[in-house]
Amino acid sequence: MxxxxxxxxxxxxxxxxxxxxxxxxxxxxxxxxxxxxxxxxxxxxxxxxxxxxxxxxxxxxxxxxxxxxxxxxxxxxxxxxxxxxxxxxxxxxxxxxxxxxxxxxxxxxxxxxxxxxxxxxxxxxxxxxxxLYMKAADQLGHASAAVRLAGLYALDRLGREHPAHRQVIIDVWCSYLRMPYTPTTPATGIVPIGADLTSPTTPAQRPHDDEYEVRLTAQTLIADHIRAPRTHDSERDTALPKPDSNFWGSARINLTGAHLIGLNFDHCHLTDARFDKATFTGGAGFDEASFAGGAWFDKASFAGYAGFREATFTGYAGFSEASFAGSAWFDKASFAGAAGFREASFAGVAGFDKARFTGYAGFDKARFTGVAGFREATFTGYAGFREATFTGVAGFREATFTGGAWFREATFTGYAGFCEARFTGGAWFDEATFTGYAEFREATFTGDTWFRAATFTDFAVFNVAIFTGDAGFDKATFRHVVLFGGVAGSITLGDARIQLVYPHALPWGWRAAAADDGPGRRLMPTLRAARTRRKPRRTHKARYRTCSTSRPRAVATTS
Missing domain, CATH: 1.10.287 (Helix Hairpins)
Known part of the structure; x- marks a missing residue:
């Protein structure tokens, strides 16, 4: 108080x-x-x-x-x-x-x-x-193609003047492209390499209807506004410039189920891209494109050329069950996240030369009808080719597999080349089938390598291959020439089968004996592992032993 x-x-x-x-x-x-x-x-x-x-x-x-x-x-x-x-x-x-x-x-x-x-x-x-937005939207629904084009350009002008509405405008354009569309004259999808994807070269490749022009305009407007300006054609910009009236910055693209003709997204920047179940006719270009978020192409259909050269995928890249009717080029593409190509179909050339897979790379059950090129490709994480089918040439020359490489039950109908490939992790070729020429010359297997129950119908070449870990060919079948000359490492061929149809070069200390349950031959190593074998001489005759059905040697028995 x-x-x-x-x-x-x-x-x-x-x-x-x-x-x-x-x-x-x-x-x-x-x-x-x-x-x-x-x-x-x-x-x-x-x-x-x-x-x-x-x-x-x-x-x-x-x-x-x-x-x-x-x-x-x-x-x-x-x-x-x-x-x-x-x-x-x-x-x-x-x-x-x-x-x-x-x-x-x-x-x-x-x-x-x-x-x-x-x-x-x-x-x-x-x-x-x-x-203006409502007016443009009404114009997009008009029956006249000229009015629809006016609506597209009205939205373009609106986006140039009001940056806050640019993503919404792109969403509207994508919504228009997602609407059902059937060309009156379907495009063939055959476009020469290097041609302008936005302008098919021959009249037979170009649909003759007004809606085609409207859709092509919508695709061009989207691409022009998400393509960063470049000072030189050969220069690859690492940082995005500031958005302006022409370049709107990286944007979200949702074209799920859309019918796209001659899409050209080369050098474009996309935050999240959804092309699930989309149909690409007349070619699809994504060369040097940048996908900052996820990129979904699952079940997409590429009727023509598909270019992803030097594309950058920061997040998930999904091509599961995608269909490539023409050539598909992923040369020097970079996959920082998981890359899913499960059950993808490649009818033409599939180029993955010098591609980099940092995370998961799944090609399980993929089908390669044409040439499959993985020359100098790098797989840092898991590389899965389980049950994959290679009908044409499969080239993995100088490829690097840091994680596990799974080719279990894969089928190689044509040439399978793994020359100078490096397998740092485990390599599994169990039950794989090599119908054509299989070449592992100078390949390096640092981890365990398994060819259990694999079948080699044609030449199987392992000359100068290096096996640092265990290598098992149990129950493998060699029906033609098999070459293991100069192999270094620990190899076990206890149950492998070989048919002596042509001369064979065997490692030192191995012999070919008659099979117990058939007319074939079985490779039986005299010494269990190569680490205990006698050091080979420098002469060629001392390094290899030759056996043939026409003139069997002491190391081979004939049936």
């Missing part, structure tokens, strides 16, 4: 301090005047007693009296002047504070007025944008 009273008193004192100071000065002034008068009267009344009758003493007393009076008056004047100065300073501060408060209030009112004006302009602009 006492604290509350004291606090209230102090507050009152602070609030009334100027008034109390003025009253105090007035009281002090009045007291000073009264004191002067009183002192003057006392001195004057006692002048005779103090100075006597001496005139000079009286004059001195009067002088002293006057000095005292003037001194007290001067002191009072000084006090009054000080008070006046303090009051004027306080009043000036008060005026300045009032002016600052008024200025702040004026600024607040001005800001409020500006906000109201900005809101009014924004509402007017949004209303105008909405009207």
């Amino acid at each position: 006492k604290r509350a009273v004291v606090g209230s008193w102090r507050w009152c004192v602070r609030r009334r301090k100027p008034l109390l100071l003025t009253v105090g000065v007035m009281v002090a002034t009045a007291g000073g005047v009264f004191a002067i008068v009183r002192v003057a009267m006392l001195l004057w009344g006692n002048l005779d007693k103090m100075a006597g009758e001496d005139e000079r003493a009286q004059i001195t007393a009067v002088s002293i009296l006057v000095s005292v009076i003037f001194g007290i008056g001067g002191l009072i004047t000084l006090v009054l002047l000080i008070h006046r100065q303090v009051y004027q300073a306080r009043h000036q501060r008060h005026l300045e504070k009032v002016a600052a408060d008024n200025l702040e209030d004026a600024k607040d009112r001005l800001d409020q007025a500006r906000d109201v004006a900005a809101d009014t302009r924004h509402d007017a602009a949004e209303k105008r944008i909405t009207e």
Whole structure:
């Protein structure tokens, strides 16, 4: 209670301090005047007693009296002047504070007025944008192709002037392209390499209808606005430039199930791209395209050329069950995330030369009818080719498999080349079938390697291959020439079968014996593992042993 009273008193004192100071000065002034008068009267009344009758003493007393009076008056004047100065300073501060408060209030009112004006302009602009948007949308649904083209360009102009609506406009264009479409004259999908994908070269490849022009315009507008400008054609820009009226930056693209003709997205930048079940006719170009998010091409159909050269996939890249009727080029493409090509079908050339797979790479049950090129490809993670079918040439020359490489039950009908390939992790070729020429010359197998129950119908060449881990060919069947000359490492061929139809070069210490359950031959190593074998001589005859059905040697028995 006492604290509350004291606090209230102090507050009152602070609030009334100027008034109390003025009253105090007035009281002090009045007291000073009264004191002067009183002192003057006392001195004057006692002048005779103090100075006597001496005139000079009286004059001195009067002088002293006057000095005292003037001194007290001067002191009072000084006090009054000080008070006046303090009051004027306080009043000036008060005026300045009032002016600052008024200025702040004026600024607040001005800001409020500006906000109201900005809101009014924004509402007017949004209303105008909405009207233009609705008008363009109505134009896109018009029966006339010219009106639909006008709607596309109206949205383009709207996006150039209003950056906040660019993604929405791209979404509208994508929605239009997702609408069902059947060309009156279907495109053949055959486009020469290097040709302009947006303009098929022959009239037979180009649909003759107005809707084709509208769709081609929509595709071109999307591509032009997500393609970063380049200073030179050969220069690969690493950083995105700032968006402007032409380049709108990386965008989300959703063309699921769309029918796309001659799509050209070369050098484009996409955040998330969905092309699930899309149909690409007349060619599809994604060379040096950048996919910052996921890229879904699952069950997509590429009727013509498909180019993904030097494309960059930062997230998931899905091509499961995709169909490539023409050539598919992924040379030097980079897959930072998982890459799924499960059950994909490649009817033409499938080029993955120098491609980089950092994460999961799944080609299980994929079908390669034409040439499959994986020359110098790099698989850092899992590489799966389980039950994959290679009808044409399968080239994995100098490919690198850092993780596990699975070719279990894969079928190689044509040439299968793994020359100088490097398998750092395990390599599984169990039950794989090599109908054509199989070449593993100078291949390096650092981990365990298994060819259990594999079948080699034609040549099987493992010359100068290096097996650092265990290598097993149990129950493998060699029906033609098999060459293991110069092999280094630990190899077990206890149950492998070989038919001695042509001369064979066998590692040192191996022999070919008659099979117990058939007319074939079985490779039986004299020493269980190559690590215990005798060091071969430098001469060619000492390094290999040759056996044939026409003239069997001591190491081979004929049936």
